[in-house]
Amino acid sequence: MNYAASPVLAPHLPLWRSRLLLVLIAGGFLVLAGRAVYLQGLNNDFLQQKGQSRYSRVLEISANRGKITDRRGEALAISTPVKSVWAIPEEVQFSSQQRAKLAALLEMPPREIDKRLNDATGFVYLKRQISPDVAERVSELRIAGLFQNREYRRYYPGGEVMAQVLGFTGADDAGQDGIELAFQSTLAGKSGSRRVIKDRLGQIVEDTESIREAQNGRDLALSLDAKLQNLAFSQLKLALDKHKARAGAIVVLDARTGEVLALANLPSYNPNNRSRLSGAQLRNRVITDTFEPGSTLKPFTVALAVDLGRITPETMIATASGSLAIGKATIHDAHHFGDMTAAQVIQRSSNVGAARIALSLPTEAMWGMFDKVGFGSAPRLGFPGEASGKLRAFKNWRPIEQATMSYGHGISVSLLQLAHAYTIFASDGELIPLSLLRVETPLPGRQVISPATAHKLRDMLELAVQPGGTAPAARVMGYRVAGKTGTAHKEENGGYAKHKYVSSFVGLAPASAPRLVIAVMLDEPSAGQYYGGAVAAPVFSAVMGGALRMLGVPPDAPLKPLELPSDGSEIKETV
Amino acid sequence: MARLNLILLALLTACALGLVTSQHQARKLFAELEREQEQAKKLDVEWGQLQLEQSTWAMHARIEKIARDRLHMSVPDAKRTQVVLPAATEAER
Numbered sequence: 001m002n003y004a005a006s007p008v009l010a011p012h013l014p015l016w017r018s019r020l021l022l023v024l025i026a027g028g029f030l031v032l033a034g035r036a037v038y039l040q041g042l043n044n045d046f047l048q049q050k051g052q053s054r055y056s057r058v059l060e061i062s063a064n065r066g067k068i069t070d071r072r073g074e075a076l077a078i079s080t081p082v083k084s085v086w087a088i089p090e091e092v093q094f095s096s097q098q099r100a101k102l103a104a105l106l107e108m109p110p111r112e113i114d115k116r117l118n119d120a121t122g123f124v125y126l127k128r129q130i131s132p133d134v135a136e137r138v139s140e141l142r143i144a145g146l147f148q149n150r151e152y153r154r155y156y157p158g159g160e161v162m163a164q165v166l167g168f169t170g171a172d173d174a175g176q177d178g179i180e181l182a183f184q185s186t187l188a189g190k191s192g193s194r195r196v197i198k199d200r201l202g203q204i205v206e207d208t209e210s211i212r213e214a215q216n217g218r219d220l221a222l223s224l225d226a227k228l229q230n231l232a233f234s235q236l237k238l239a240l241d242k243h244k245a246r247a248g249a250i251v252v253l254d255a256r257t258g259e260v261l262a263l264a265n266l267p268s269y270n271p272n273n274r275s276r277l278s279g280a281q282l283r284n285r286v287i288t289d290t291f292e293p294g295s296t297l298k299p300f301t302v303a304l305a306v307d308l309g310r311i312t313p314e315t316m317i318a319t320a321s322g323s324l325a326i327g328k329a330t331i332h333d334a335h336h337f338g339d340m341t342a343a344q345v346i347q348r349s350s351n352v353g354a355a356r357i358a359l360s361l362p363t364e365a366m367w368g369m370f371d372k373v374g375f376g377s378a379p380r381l382g383f384p385g386e387a388s389g390k391l392r393a394f395k396n397w398r399p400i401e402q403a404t405m406s407y408g409h410g411i412s413v414s415l416l417q418l419a420h421a422y423t424i425f426a427s428d429g430e431l432i433p434l435s436l437l438r439v440e441t442p443l444p445g446r447q448v449i450s451p452a453t454a455h456k457l458r459d460m461l462e463l464a465v466q467p468g469g470t471a472p473a474a475r476v477m478g479y480r481v482a483g484k485t486g487t488a489h490k491e492e493n494g495g496y497a498k499h500k501y502v503s504s505f506v507g508l509a510p511a512s513a514p515r516l517v518i519a520v521m522l523d524e525p526s527a528g529q530y531y532g533g534a535v536a537a538p539v540f541s542a543v544m545g546g547a548l549r550m551l552g553v554p555p556d557a558p559l560k561p562l563e564l565p566s567d568g569s570e571i572k573e574t575v
Numbered sequence: 576m577a578r579l580n581l582i583l584l585a586l587l588t589a590c591a592l593g594l595v596t597s598q599h600q601a602r603k604l605f606a607e608l609e610r611e612q613e614q615a616k617k618l619d620v621e622w623g624q625l626q627l628e629q630s631t632w633a634m635h636a637r638i639e640k641i642a643r644d645r646l647h648m649s650v651p652d653a654k655r656t657q658v659v660l661p662a663a664t665e666a667e668r
Contacts, residue, residue: 064623075630080623132620157630204609205602230635478658546650555658 056197056208063189065152065173066217068166068180070226071259071438075157077166077180079173082153083135084128089117091145098141105138106130129153154180158226160268161233164284165224165436167384168271178284179222179436182382189217221438223259228252231546233264236520239539240266243525245503249285250539251419252547253517255426255508257442258434261516261547263287263416288385290412291521294488295470295532296506297408298354299425299457302342304369305357307453313343313460317353324352326400331355347463349470349485351407358406359399366402367394372448373421373431375413381436389413408486415504419519422506425461425482426514429454458482462511465537474507474537476545478555482514483507483540485532490524500524505536509544512556518544 039047068077085106094102103110106127116124128151130138135148152173156166167178174188175181192214197206232250240248252262269281283289305311322336333352337344345353358366370376376391390412397405404410413421416434424431430445449457461482465474470485486504489496506519520536520543529535642648 067626074633075626078623078627078630080627081620155627157627157634159634161636199602203606205605207605227635230639234636234639478656 055199056195058193058195058211061192061194061214062150062152063191063214064216065154065169065189066187067219068187069219069221070224070229071221071261072225073221074226076162076222076224076226077154077156079152079154081132081150082129083132083148084151085126085130085135085138085146085148087117087124087126087147088122088145089120089124090122092117093144094141098143101141102138102143102146105134105141156271158229159270159272161264162224162226162229163268163271164265164282164286165222165263166271168274177282177384179220179383181384182436183220186220187217190215223254223257223261223435223438224263225261225550227550228547229262229264231550232262232543233266233268235539235542235546236264236266239520239522239535242527243522243529243535244527245522245525245535247280247283247285247523248521249289249415250518250520250543251286251416252543253419253423253434253519255423255514255517256432257439258420258423258432258445259439260416260434260436262543284383284385285521285523286415287379287381287383288387288414290387290389290414291502291504291523292409292412292488292491293418293504294408294486294502295349295351295354296418296484296486296504297411297413298346298349298406299461299484300369300373300421301354301358301361301366301406302346302460303425303449303453303457304365305342305361306456307449308361308365310360311342311357313341313456315342316340317342317345317350317356319345319350319353319356322352324355324403326355326359326403327398329400331403343460343463346457346460346484347466347469349464354406355403358402363394363397363402366405367391367397369448370405370411372446373424374417375411375421379414379416379420379434381434383436387414387417389417408488415519415521418504418506419517422508422517422519424448425454425457426508426517427454458508458511458514461507465507470531471505471507471533471537473533474505474540474544476509476541476548478557479509479544479548479553480511480557481507481509481541481544482511483537485537487530487532501530503530503532503535505532505540507540507544509548510553510556515551515553516544516547518547 062081065079067075067079069075099110099113103113106113108127113126116126126146138146139148154169154173156163156168158166165178167180167182168176169180170176175184180187190212192210192212194210195208196204197208199205232252236248236250239245248266250262250264251260253259254261263284263286265283265285267281269277302311306313311317316339318339319333319337320339322333324331331351333350335348337348337350340348340350340353342353342357344350345357370391375389378386378388380386392401401410420431420434427445428451429447429449431448432445433443435443459482461484462480463469464485465471465481465483471483474483474485475481484506486502486506488502488504489498490500490502491497492500502521502523503525504519504521506517508514508517518540520539522535522539525535
């Protein structure tokens with residue numbers, strides 16, 4: 001039978017029915033095509049993104065903060081990851097047994113945990129910075145609503161010995177004080193991130209792109225020597241206890257490279273446990289505090305006069321009267337030795353002699369000398385809060401001020417500036433820039449006085465530590481030492497306090513070829529003695545002796561035991 | 576013609592399976608790499624902690640205290656020190 005002849009098809013259907021079907025089906029296809037265009041073309045980006053978020057994740061890559069080491073590579077500050085335990089109080093559910101275990105692990109009473117959870121809503125830290133092993137055991141308790149995150153904590157193995165130099169970091173691992181702050185940009189790492197594909201088990205199966213490389217902070221090698229630092233700190237501490245001083249500071253410089261080998265302050269603190277800190281403990285007196293140095297400034301006036309050819313070490317200075325009237329004021333010397341040579345002015349620390357020499361010099365030249373050795377301007381170490389001290393413009397100097405400045409009053413300096421200035425005597429007249437970082441090749445310095453003048457001054461300063469000078473206690477067996485004491489009344493309420501002193505000593509050794517410059521300062525020694533020669537000089541001697549031995553510097557003097565003059569026979573300087 | 580098509584189909588299937596296995600291998604190896612890197616990071620952290628421990632134990636103040644108190648050592652005083660200089664030894668003979 002023919003298909004076309006089928007009786008079913010025989011009745012003639014109206015044409016519109018097939019047309020209608022055609023239109024409907026074509027319409028259906030059009031809708032589908034439109035939808036396809038919409039999804040594939042117009043809305044593509046959005047959908048791609050949605051799809052990706054189902055399997056790809058962006059992960060943070062944490063970066064370490066750089067280490068701080070001393071010049072030999074010994075670690076002074078290291079960051080290590082720790083965990084912090086936090087909770088969403090509303091979601092916390094634990095049995096009393098779990099609670100007791102948690103309390104034991106976190107080393108806090110169970111009641112304290114309840115209190116923290118009840119006092120807060122949404123988010124509360126239970127304990128910050130716990131060690132990774134403890135954190136592991138806390139997570140094994142499987143307490144609901146308890147979470148952990150990773151943080152860094154910085155440890156300082158040296159403790160109080162170098163607290164003020166290194167400074168510390170805050171909870172967010174950013175430097176807040178000292179070198180941690182000064183070199184923040186070097187030490188800080190930059191955390192990175194990357195995009196990965198994870199499977200349904202949460203394992204990373206593919207690395208799709210690196211959005212940002214993580215950059216670990218760079219390590220920093222300081223100029224400090226941990227052994228020397230420890231020696232300086234312990235000797236300073238002994239002296240502080242012996243003389244009942246309020247505070248003390250010491251700085252050791254390498255005379256050849258300008259590196260700071262040790263820098264200690266007292267009172268100090270333990271940077272690993274910074275609860276109950278006082279401002280006095282935080283102060284880095286060497287760098288940020290200034291004081292009127294007293295007699296330690298005399299060599300600069302004399303050096304200028306020698307350098308200008310006005311005097312030689314043998315020139316007689318008229319000091320016989322023991323006093324010098326300038327306008328309404330009079331300067332006194334405590335002892336009368338008759339007229340002295342310029343060398344003896346330094347040796348016996350005569351105020352009148354220094355003032356007479358100063359008054360023979362032009363004010364501008366004297367200001368220029370102080371300015372060139374760095375007084376009145378910050379040392380530019382990059383350390384936070386570097387003090388620049390006070391050095392007034394020479395145009396306003398009155399004669400009495402010029403005279404007092406020659407022996408260190410009416411001018412203020414930091415201990416670091418003072419030690420730095422003394423390097424001109426140690427390095428043949430050159431002032432080498434200071435550095436807190438290890439120096440491979442020393443930077444060129446600036447010639448302040450001629451090498452010949454520096455040698456003459458070194459000889460004069462050597463006399464000051466011999467018997468007959470102000471500081472025989474500063475001598476070191478086997479080495480020739482040169483140095484100068486300083487004892488000054490403390491400034492208080494615009495005047496000078498009567499019984500409060502600052503005792504200091506600055507010196508260098510070995511005098512034949514100086515390697516080290518050490519400056520010591522003790523604030524308000526109150527156990528009877530207050531002269532720089534009795535309080536600060538022994539600290540200098542102990543640290544210098546130990547340091548030269550550690551550095552293996554060959555002795556330049558016969559190794560005869562030193563005989564210290566009996567107490568009181570050394571010359572007391574005038575204050 | 577039909578035979579060529581069949582051969583191509585077989586080749587295509589083989590390639591497709593090969594792709595799947597190599598992708599699987601790659602992911603497995605990557606997961607392993609990831610684990611090793613994690614391990615490296617952990618060891619790095621441990622190294623930092625050990626360095627810290629070392630410098631804590633080796634603190635100069637601590638060593639000095641032990642040398643003094645437990646081993647009864649002391650720095651020889653000046654009278655008991657003799658310095659031998661390299662140049663001086665020849666001359667003294």
